[in-house]
Amino acid sequence: MLILGISAYYHDSAACIVKDGRIIVAVEEERFSRIKHDNNFPYKAIDFCLKYAATTINEIDYAIYYEKPLLKFERILETFVETWPFSLTPFLKGIPEWLDYKIKIEATIKKLGFKKQIFFIPHHLSHAAACFYPSPFGKAAILTIDGVGEWQTTGLWKGEGNSIIPLKLLNFPDSLGLLYSTFTAHLGFKVNEDEYKLMGLAAYGKPMFVNKIHSIVNIKDDGSFKLNLKYLGFREGFSMYNKRFEELFGKARKPEEKITKRHADLASSIQQITEEIYFKTLNHLYSITKTDKLCLNGGVALNALANGKIYERTPFKKVYVFGAAGDSGAAIGSALYTHYVILSEGSESKNLAKRNKITNHYFGSEYSNEQIEPILKKYKLKYKKFKTEDELINKTAKLLSQGKIVGWFQGRSEFGPRALGNRSILCKPNPRNMKTKTNIIKRREQFRPFAGSILQEKVDEYFEVPEKNLWSPFMTFCFKVKKNKIKELAAIVHSDGTCRVQTVNQKNGLYYRLVKQFYSITGTPCILNTSFNLKGEPIVETPSQAIEDFFKTKIDYLVMGNFLVKRGLLNN
Numbered sequence: 001m002l003i004l005g006i007s008a009y010y011h012d013s014a015a016c017i018v019k020d021g022r023i024i025v026a027v028e029e030e031r032f033s034r035i036k037h038d039n040n041f042p043y044k045a046i047d048f049c050l051k052y053a054a055t056t057i058n059e060i061d062y063a064i065y066y067e068k069p070l071l072k073f074e075r076i077l078e079t080f081v082e083t084w085p086f087s088l089t090p091f092l093k094g095i096p097e098w099l100d101y102k103i104k105i106e107a108t109i110k111k112l113g114f115k116k117q118i119f120f121i122p123h124h125l126s127h128a129a130a131c132f133y134p135s136p137f138g139k140a141a142i143l144t145i146d147g148v149g150e151w152q153t154t155g156l157w158k159g160e161g162n163s164i165i166p167l168k169l170l171n172f173p174d175s176l177g178l179l180y181s182t183f184t185a186h187l188g189f190k191v192n193e194d195e196y197k198l199m200g201l202a203a204y205g206k207p208m209f210v211n212k213i214h215s216i217v218n219i220k221d222d223g224s225f226k227l228n229l230k231y232l233g234f235r236e237g238f239s240m241y242n243k244r245f246e247e248l249f250g251k252a253r254k255p256e257e258k259i260t261k262r263h264a265d266l267a268s269s270i271q272q273i274t275e276e277i278y279f280k281t282l283n284h285l286y287s288i289t290k291t292d293k294l295c296l297n298g299g300v301a302l303n304a305l306a307n308g309k310i311y312e313r314t315p316f317k318k319v320y321v322f323g324a325a326g327d328s329g330a331a332i333g334s335a336l337y338t339h340y341v342i343l344s345e346g347s348e349s350k351n352l353a354k355r356n357k358i359t360n361h362y363f364g365s366e367y368s369n370e371q372i373e374p375i376l377k378k379y380k381l382k383y384k385k386f387k388t389e390d391e392l393i394n395k396t397a398k399l400l401s402q403g404k405i406v407g408w409f410q411g412r413s414e415f416g417p418r419a420l421g422n423r424s425i426l427c428k429p430n431p432r433n434m435k436t437k438t439n440i441i442k443r444r445e446q447f448r449p450f451a452g453s454i455l456q457e458k459v460d461e462y463f464e465v466p467e468k469n470l471w472s473p474f475m476t477f478c479f480k481v482k483k484n485k486i487k488e489l490a491a492i493v494h495s496d497g498t499c500r501v502q503t504v505n506q507k508n509g510l511y512y513r514l515v516k517q518f519y520s521i522t523g524t525p526c527i528l529n530t531s532f533n534l535k536g537e538p539i540v541e542t543p544s545q546a547i548e549d550f551f552k553t554k555i556d557y558l559v560m561g562n563f564l565v566k567r568g569l570l571n572n
């Protein structure tokens with residue numbers, strides 16, 4: 001049974017193929033189109049998925065779309081009527097696009113040559129399925145929280161066996177994701193793209209604006225809330241904020257304007273409000289589910305800073321955050337929901353279909369040494385070929401220990417926003433100036449922190465984690481660095497003393513072996529890991545893209561498959 005899952009038209013379009021409940025392949029459109037967060041219909045991603053799975057569109061049994069377009073259209077129409085006449089211009093501008101594509105998803109999928117049944121799974125149910133089915137839990141509380149799906153902005157659920165039961169839903173326009181994005185826009189960053197920059201900036205500020213934010217959002221004890229729409233512009237569609245918002249919080253920052261203390265204070269304040277809503281909601285969810293296992297998903301669940309505090313601020317003891325928590329991951333969720341629920345309907349095996357835990361996100365393309373070598377030759381690069389993986393690991397770990405910055409391209413690419421050691425730029429986590437160097441290479445703002453990949457068995461020695469041997473494979477949690485390790489991890493400790501953590505174990509293959517070898521040379525079981533891309537670009541997917549970035553930057557070495565390329569030994 002082959003299921004094609006699709007997400008599109010909001011942000012992070014993606015496609016995946018699920019075979020008998022297992023994800024065979026999943027990839028975001030941006031990796032091929034090279035448009036970051038590409039929201040177009042994922043033709044290229046679908047094409048790649050079919051090729052990777054060695055199948056054709058005719059052999060796909062079901063195509064699944066990650067939301068219900070007509071319900072979404074209903075919300076847009078209703079909002080238009082309520083905000084008339086202010087929303088007329090953006091509505092008229094957007095309507096042809098809707099008529100041409102968005103309410104004709106079915107026709108678009110059929111145009112691919114697909115003739116069988118198409119299912120449309122509600123957006124938040126797709127998010128719930130994406131985090132529950134791959135989790136290690138038979139029973140769990142589920143929170144889905146994002147900007148908006150059709151109507152829903154927050155969902156409280158219970159997962160049990162293969163069932164996902166809705167408990168409570170919060171609707172548009174009361175949206176934590178949209179509130180956070182309003183501050184993203186006001187601070188001169190890109191909505192649906194730069195929210196994590198606010199999260200990084202928050203550490204430099206003080207929550208001076210919390211009271212003022214409380215005046216535009218009324219938060220109840222159960223975490224539900226009402227936004228004061230007088231201050232917000234996203235319903236009308238012109239801008240996320242309006243004049244009243246600027247009167248309350250100060251003038252909006254222009255994208256290239258210097259970042260000041262006020263901007264950091266605003267970021268810190270919205271982070272604090274986000275955490276207040278998050279933890280009140282989670283505590284309420286615990287009180288109605290009485291399970292200490294939690295699955296989290298939706299764009300807001302990418303807030304790793306808040307996620308790291310769940311263990312202290314709520315009774316949850318085990319937390320699984322799906323690595324691709326944004327809308328690309330909902331393509332996987334919609335396909336899994338179809339497998340576990342819709343296709344099991346009426347069958348005796350309902351609730352018995354075996355679940356498949358997801359332990360890594362390496363679902364994209366891969367290139368053999370035989371494919372990589374001609375590409376290196378095409379670019380006229382001098383390279384060294386390692387005979388064995390041991391040689392490759394030893395040499396790379398040695399280079400890292402000497403302070404070299406390495407572009408690391410191995411195995412299948414990662415699905416979701418984080419590079420998890422297959423399309424990464426790596427360096428040692430100390431001294432502090434490794435951070436500056438790497439930020440310059442990536443052309444990023446200096447305030448932005450880096451994540452660390454640490455041997456799972458060592459995580460509790462370096463970070464304030466809730467348990468020994470904590471499993472945090474997708475970089476979805478920030479934890480405090482232990483005081484006696486701050487110097488050793490100086491390049492990855494953020495100014496609030498935290499670090500976004502990826503634990504690595506044998507499931508990470510070559511990357512685990514690399515961190516282990518680095519540990520045996522330096523005594524530090526952790527390396528700085530950042531995505532292999534430059535500011536504003538999607539992560540590299542192919543060897544050619546990796547080489548292009550290598551040319552554009554001052555990365556010292558490129559290690560791709562069994563090949564090592566050194567800067568300065570280029571022929572051109």
Ligand SMILES: [Fe+2]
Nearest residue numbers: 146298299327
């Ligand atoms: Fe979403």
